[in-house]
Amino acid sequence: MDATTGVSLELDDIQAGALYERPSPYVGTYLLLCIRDRRDGRELVRRLRRLVEPATAVGPVGETSVTVAFTYRGLEALGVPQASLDSFSPEFRQGMAARAAVLGDTGESGPERWEEPLGSPDVHVAIAVLSPDETQLEQVAVRAREAHAELPGIELIWRQDCHQLATGRTSFGFKDGIGQPAVEGSGRPPTDPRERPLKAGEVVLGYPDETGDLPPMPVPDVLGRNGTYVVFRKLHTKVAAYRSYLRARSATRAEEDLLGAKMVGRWQSGAPLALTPDEDDGELGGDPRRNNDFGFGDDPRGFKCPVGAHARRANPRDALDHEGSVDVRLHRMIRRGTSYGPPLPEGVTDDDGIDRGIIFVFAGAHLKRQFEFVKTQWLNDGIFIGAPLESDPLVGPRDGVGSFTVPQRPIRRRLQDLPPFVVTRGGEYCFAPSLSALAWLADLDT
Amino acid sequence: MTAADDAAIAPGRSVGPTSEFSLFFRVKPGEAAPLRAALTSLQDTPGYRPGDYGITIQTIHEARFVLFDDDTRLAFITSFDGPWEAYMDDFFTSGPTLALFDAVFNHVEGYEGLPDVAAVRSFVLGAEQGAAAYARNYGGTVKEIRKAQRVNAAFQAVLDHPQAAEALQHPALQPLLDEAAD
Numbered sequence: 001m002d003a004t005t006g007v008s009l010e011l012d013d014i015q016a017g018a019l020y021e022r023p024s025p026y027v028g029t030y031l032l033l034c035i036r037d038r039r040d041g042r043e044l045v046r047r048l049r050r051l052v053e054p055a056t057a058v059g060p061v062g063e064t065s066v067t068v069a070f071t072y073r074g075l076e077a078l079g080v081p082q083a084s085l086d087s088f089s090p091e092f093r094q095g096m097a098a099r100a101a102v103l104g105d106t107g108e109s110g111p112e113r114w115e116e117p118l119g120s121p122d123v124h125v126a127i128a129v130l131s132p133d134e135t136q137l138e139q140v141a142v143r144a145r146e147a148h149a150e151l152p153g154i155e156l157i158w159r160q161d162c163h164q165l166a167t168g169r170t171s172f173g174f175k176d177g178i179g180q181p182a183v184e185g186s187g188r189p190p191t192d193p194r195e196r197p198l199k200a201g202e203v204v205l206g207y208p209d210e211t212g213d214l215p216p217m218p219v220p221d222v223l224g225r226n227g228t229y230v231v232f233r234k235l236h237t238k239v240a241a242y243r244s245y246l247r248a249r250s251a252t253r254a255e256e257d258l259l260g261a262k263m264v265g266r267w268q269s270g271a272p273l274a275l276t277p278d279e280d281d282g283e284l285g286g287d288p289r290r291n292n293d294f295g296f297g298d299d300p301r302g303f304k305c306p307v308g309a310h311a312r313r314a315n316p317r318d319a320l321d322h323e324g325s326v327d328v329r330l331h332r333m334i335r336r337g338t339s340y341g342p343p344l345p346e347g348v349t350d351d352d353g354i355d356r357g358i359i360f361v362f363a364g365a366h367l368k369r370q371f372e373f374v375k376t377q378w379l380n381d382g383i384f385i386g387a388p389l390e391s392d393p394l395v396g397p398r399d400g401v402g403s404f405t406v407p408q409r410p411i412r413r414r415l416q417d418l419p420p421f422v423v424t425r426g427g428e429y430c431f432a433p434s435l436s437a438l439a440w441l442a443d444l445d446t
Numbered sequence: 447m448t449a450a451d452d453a454a455i456a457p458g459r460s461v462g463p464t465s466e467f468s469l470f471f472r473v474k475p476g477e478a479a480p481l482r483a484a485l486t487s488l489q490d491t492p493g494y495r496p497g498d499y500g501i502t503i504q505t506i507h508e509a510r511f512v513l514f515d516d517d518t519r520l521a522f523i524t525s526f527d528g529p530w531e532a533y534m535d536d537f538f539t540s541g542p543t544l545a546l547f548d549a550v551f552n553h554v555e556g557y558e559g560l561p562d563v564a565a566v567r568s569f570v571l572g573a574e575q576g577a578a579a580y581a582r583n584y585g586g587t588v589k590e591i592r593k594a595q596r597v598n599a600a601f602q603a604v605l606d607h608p609q610a611a612e613a614l615q616h617p618a619l620q621p622l623l624d625e626a627a628d
Contacts, residue, residue: 211538211539211563212561212563213563213564323503323505324501324502324503324504324505324540325503325505325506325536325543326536327535329539369532369535373532377528377529377532381528383527383528385589386588386590386593388463388587388590
């Protein structure tokens with residue numbers, strides 16, 4: 001029982017990696033497996049069950065974690081009864097590729113251009129191993145490999161390694177992972193003292209959510225309870241194009257940094273524009289007690305942080321409180337982003353052709369009103385900020401080119417001909433079951 | 447919300463960023479008079495008073511409650527910025543808005559009342575009917591239109607300045623000068 005909230009989460013049944021932050025620094029591996037044989041599939045689940053730690057087993061700082069999740073096709077391959085499959089959310093049943101048009105994954109980001117086998121019906125099991133260092137990662141990765149290697153009916157079809165860049169920042173150069181919501185009963189305090197921890201049911205199935213109801217949960221209870229939906233997306237970042245764009249529109253390095261910060265809503269150090277609108281403040285950016293302690297309510301026109309900036313779109317905080325049509329707490333996301341690929345060396349503005357970017361991971365109880373809502377209404381669209389033609393300047397999809405407005409006195413600046421800087425390489429909707437659900441899946445006898 | 451509820455939600459027609467949203471209810475027998483009284487009270491609340499232009503939900507263009515068929519039916523008709531179905535859960539967790547509607551819905555059939563938000567949600571979605579045709583005479587969201595009104599008011603104030611004609615001679619201001627003659 002959490003003394004402050006009265007909520008009792010069954011932490012010993014929830015996958016630690018689904019609930020808690022990744023380590024920082026980190027190294028990791030994502031694996032996708034295809035179940036060719038049902039019995040081998042169940043044996044795989046039995047072995048993976050032994051690798052997965054419950055949320056009670058991890059310390060206050062991120063440790064090595066193995067997270068196991070299944071696609072709809074994966075649950076089908078394991079022989080989960082149809083009535084149970086039908087009880088999952090419609091978006092999960094359809095899969096991410098089928099949702100592409102809704103999500104704005106079109107053109108260069110369209111499923112027909114995704115990296116194989118992403119988006120294909122062969123993607124059944126997703127395993128994420130995240131660790132503070134290579135040694136620990138290797139130890140766990142070996143065990144994960146052993147879990148599937150001797151099973152002829154299991155095929156490893158995709159692997160993606162990730163690591164925190166030496167800068168500790170994303171390929172675009174920004175500190176990330178700030179601004180995560182806290183969850184009631186998780187035992188982790190909020191980083192934003194202005195935001196009450198989310199009801200547990202926003203993240204974990206089987207508990208009341210922010211509407212006061214239980215989130216829709218697959219049946220039987222043992223399969224759904226203490227599980228969570230997981231979204232993963234491989235997002236290629238066009239770092240050279242991003243840098244070139246900023247450089248071409250800036251007279252000085254300082255102006256480049258400012259424009260970049262206006263797009264993101266934070267300076268590269270992580271310091272929020274809302275607290276330091278004119279210059280970066282490395283100390284603030286690195287201080288977890290202060291770098292998430294702010295709102296936008298005092299800046300309705302976006303002079304400090306543009307209303308269209310990435311971080312303000314992804315989490316408008318108090319900016320929409322007076323509008324009577326949005327409850328921001330219904331659209332919060334637990335994110336577990338990691339970087340892949342080498343950094344583009346400092347100062348380089350020519351594309352080196354190397355793939356680099358972010359493995360975006362979401363965990364939550366509501367695919368539609370959390371991940372899909374934020375992606376479609378706040379990042380892909382500008383209706384909610386009164387700029388229907390503008391999308392997120394950093395991650396928004398743009399078939400052609402877009403614009404981005406930077407409010408400033410005396411005259412706003414409007415950046416034109418904004419190309420896309422992020423391309424979807426693929427992804428999938430998954431379900432990370434509880435530990436007891438893993439045992440249930442392993443013991444299926446259909 | 448269940449999967450079945452979700453499947454029942456029809457997104458409705460939209461023009462540009464704005465979508466139509468209409469609800470149709472049956473008035474409980476004998477409740478027509480109190481319903482009219484509730485709507486008359488509503489008309490006196492802030493936001494609904496003539497000239498207020500401040501509906502609690504700031505993303506709707508207008509709202510009307512219409513009693514018809516000898517006061518046996520009630521319609522609620524509005525236009526909403528964005529796809530309304532994406533915002534349904536928000537509506538049902540919005541205390542002030544829901545309280546306002548509660549006073550009206552209490553007089554129609556099928557409404558079991560707060561605080562059972564899930565039941566209210568199901569009730570409202572069951573009353574929604576998509577328009578067969580929908581058109582608008584101007585584009586833009588409420589936010590854009592309010593901004594346009596502020597800009598026009600500012601422009602008119604500029605034109606009222608004694609030196610306005612002289613000030614607007616700069617070539618950069620030609621588009622404004624083109625709008626200044628009437």
